[in-house]
Structure formats: structure tokens, C-alpha cells
Amino acid sequence: MTILFFEDFQVGNRFESEKLTLTEEAVIAFGQQFDPQYFHTDKIQAKDSFFNGLAASGWHTSALTMRLVVSSPIGKIANGVIGLGVDELRWFMPTYPGDTLRVVIEVLETKASQSKQGWGVVKMRWQTYNQRDEIAASLVTPLWVKRRTE
Secondary structure, eight states, X not given: OOOBOGGGOOTTOEEEOOOEEOOHHHHHHHHHHHOOOHHHHOTTGGGGSTTSSOOOOHHHHHHHHHHHHHTSGGGGBTTOOEEOOOSEEXXXXXXXXXXXXXXXXXXXXXXXXXXXXXXXXXXXXXXXXOTTSOEEEEEEEEEEEEOOOO
């Protein structure tokens, strides 16, 4: 297992996650707990919705994105995946039960911290793709990353 530090990231680096298939049970369970709208919780009523069927909450897609990022090489950052916020979050299309998601992570910017020696910020774009290689969601986030001590 390779531990990643600030110095290991260069602009343009790309990483890819494993794949994860969304189940109907997971969509309903997440919807019931966190976004209890009928098109996330009731497959019969959802047929008459904007989505024409049961769809995952955008927040569910975002949570799955995080899960996939943590299980990717990015999850091996020395101090963990510590976000400093979200600069941009977009849902381009719904995700549905049966969709298989994967995340492609790209390094956009690196900057050593001036105020906290031993740390830096790595800005990344996480794009969540479905099985048809369509972008379902995109997130830009700066991460707090430990520098290598020498």
C-alpha cells in the first residue's frame, strides 16, 4: 500500500476508483433516511415523477462518490481524505437502481501552505460516471494533505 503525500500530486494526475452498482434497496433506504421524497422511496409513485421511475437522491450519488474516492488510491493519503469544502457540485443526470458508478479523480492545483508548515492543499475534480460513461455528477474540492517530512 503506497501512502500518498502532498509531493506525490502533480497537476494533471488522474486516478480511478473501483465500480459500484446501485441497488433498489439502497436507493429506497437512503431516500427514506435522508431525502424522503416519493421518487426516491416509492417505485410505484415514482413512475409518475420527473424521473419516470425510482431515482437515487443526488445526495446519495454524492455519498457513493465519496465511498468510491476513499476506496481509490486517493484514500491512501497519509492523513486521510480531509476536505476543506466544496467549490462546485453538479448533478448532470439522475442515477437509477442498476447503474454502475465509478469515479475519475483529476488533480487541478497544488499549493503548499504558507501558514501551516508540513501541509499543502490539493484541489481535485471528482467526476462520477455511469456504465455508459456519462457524467452523472462532478465535484471540485480542495483537500488538506500532509507533506513528507525529511
